[in-house]
Amino acid sequence: MKKKRIAFIDLMFKWPPSGGSSTDIKEIAMRLQQRGFEVRMFTPYFTKYLPRGVIGSKPPFPVETIPFNKFTFNFYQLPKRIKKRVDEFKPDFVYIADGYNLKPDVLQAFRDYKTFLRFYAYEILCISYNLINDRGKNCDNNLFIDHNKCIKCKFPDHGVRKAFAKILLNSKTDPFYLLLSQEFIASLSFLSSYQDRVKSILRKASSLIVYNDYLKSLLKGCNDSIKIFPSGVDTNVFSPKGPVKNKKKIILMVGRVSYQPKGFSILRNACRELSRKRDDFRFYFTVDPEFEIGNLDEREKDYLVFINWASQNTLPVLYNNCDICVVPSTWREPFGITAIEAMACGKPVIASKIGGLQGIIEDGKTGLYFEPGNVEALTQKLELLLDSEEMRVEMGKSGREKAEKEYDWDKMIDNMYLPLFQ
Numbered sequence: 001m002k003k004k005r006i007a008f009i010d011l012m013f014k015w016p017p018s019g020g021s022s023t024d025i026k027e028i029a030m031r032l033q034q035r036g037f038e039v040r041m042f043t044p045y046f047t048k049y050l051p052r053g054v055i056g057s058k059p060p061f062p063v064e065t066i067p068f069n070k071f072t073f074n075f076y077q078l079p080k081r082i083k084k085r086v087d088e089f090k091p092d093f094v095y096i097a098d099g100y101n102l103k104p105d106v107l108q109a110f111r112d113y114k115t116f117l118r119f120y121a122y123e124i125l126c127i128s129y130n131l132i133n134d135r136g137k138n139c140d141n142n143l144f145i146d147h148n149k150c151i152k153c154k155f156p157d158h159g160v161r162k163a164f165a166k167i168l169l170n171s172k173t174d175p176f177y178l179l180l181s182q183e184f185i186a187s188l189s190f191l192s193s194y195q196d197r198v199k200s201i202l203r204k205a206s207s208l209i210v211y212n213d214y215l216k217s218l219l220k221g222c223n224d225s226i227k228i229f230p231s232g233v234d235t236n237v238f239s240p241k242g243p244v245k246n247k248k249k250i251i252l253m254v255g256r257v258s259y260q261p262k263g264f265s266i267l268r269n270a271c272r273e274l275s276r277k278r279d280d281f282r283f284y285f286t287v288d289p290e291f292e293i294g295n296l297d298e299r300e301k302d303y304l305v306f307i308n309w310a311s312q313n314t315l316p317v318l319y320n321n322c323d324i325c326v327v328p329s330t331w332r333e334p335f336g337i338t339a340i341e342a343m344a345c346g347k348p349v350i351a352s353k354i355g356g357l358q359g360i361i362e363d364g365k366t367g368l369y370f371e372p373g374n375v376e377a378l379t380q381k382l383e384l385l386l387d388s389e390e391m392r393v394e395m396g397k398s399g400r401e402k403a404e405k406e407y408d409w410d411k412m413i414d415n416m417y418l419p420l421f422q
Helices: 020-034 077-089 103-109 147-154 159-168 175-186 194-202 213-218 264-275 315-321 337-344 355-359 375-386 389-407 409-421
Strands: 005-009 038-045 063-067 093-096 114-118 207-210 226-228 249-253 281-287 304-308 324-327 349-352 367-370
Touching: 005 020, 005 077, 020 038, 020 337, 020 409, 038 077, 063 077, 077 103, 093 103, 103 114, 103 194, 147 159, 159 175, 213 226, 213 355, 249 264, 249 315, 264 281, 264 375, 315 337, 324 337, 324 375, 337 349, 337 389, 349 375, 367 375, 375 389, 389 409
Parallel strands: 005 038, 005 093, 038 063, 093 114, 114 207, 207 226, 249 281, 249 324, 281 304, 324 349, 349 367
Antiparallel strands: none
């Protein structure tokens, strides 16, 4: 019997994976291949701003890279070239994964296929994907509501023209800004027809796949089939390794601490408050290359511990060596993979009650919630867990059970993804 073929298209793919979205797509493609599907990844090789299509070691599935430059990476050339290569593969299904404003144009090219479009954040609803406005606050507007307001927020003072000039002139501006600008401009998303055009394209997908109810509500009416699929965790890799025997209890935060909405400053301030009362803890956090922490006060020098940027291979070790994992995000996290990784390792989680994080923790059972940005509330939750080893252990056990039951990748593939590809 002929194997069914799935073409995965990821506009941001690189290998080895880093971060939640790239790990997510790796696990899905790899495990579907293990279940007898013939899978192939198609990705642009376009390294002008950030690495796309850079393959540092051999992935567990075939990958085809397609070269582009800043003049060909646009709404016309990108879908056309990718489709030509995918047509040669002759897939039964097309799964469009990570990317930004050019994703709808790629979807349009595959309107004659059975297609699935995966959202990892708010990428076609917000120019910067995060629904955060120019004041750094969570925003209730999006490109489908007030298109002009979004443009003025991200590109003030004729900023679209300025952004276009920076791209043409090889500006040394922040590469991520240029990446987002390139996609927004190259997809013609600045035109007033954006909303109607994109909604029309989204209707042609077999299904839209999102992380949470909030994003589903924003896309209501764009497609008759919008599915909520959480991310998963490899519960064999992320698993408890025995009791922790730290002289001082370790509070852990992993992720991009340089990205302000991740909430590092909230947790830092909570630990400052704790340090005025007690000295029985350490605060470990992973440091991404661009991070600058600023001046440390004398107490912080005793309990702040910097850890180099952690790969997927080293993360289980970090979780297993900590006592409490904290996810203090202030933005509407689409999901919150850190929380389920820590739970899978048998650790209690304290998390902001916001975005996709709201559906992960069982408050009082697998961890504790606090209101986003509330330093006093976070300090109280930390004290509660620091003072009770029994509570930490019981929450850790419950978290492990929940991770195995609801977030194990093999269960998710069998229960959610296999039915898509029938």
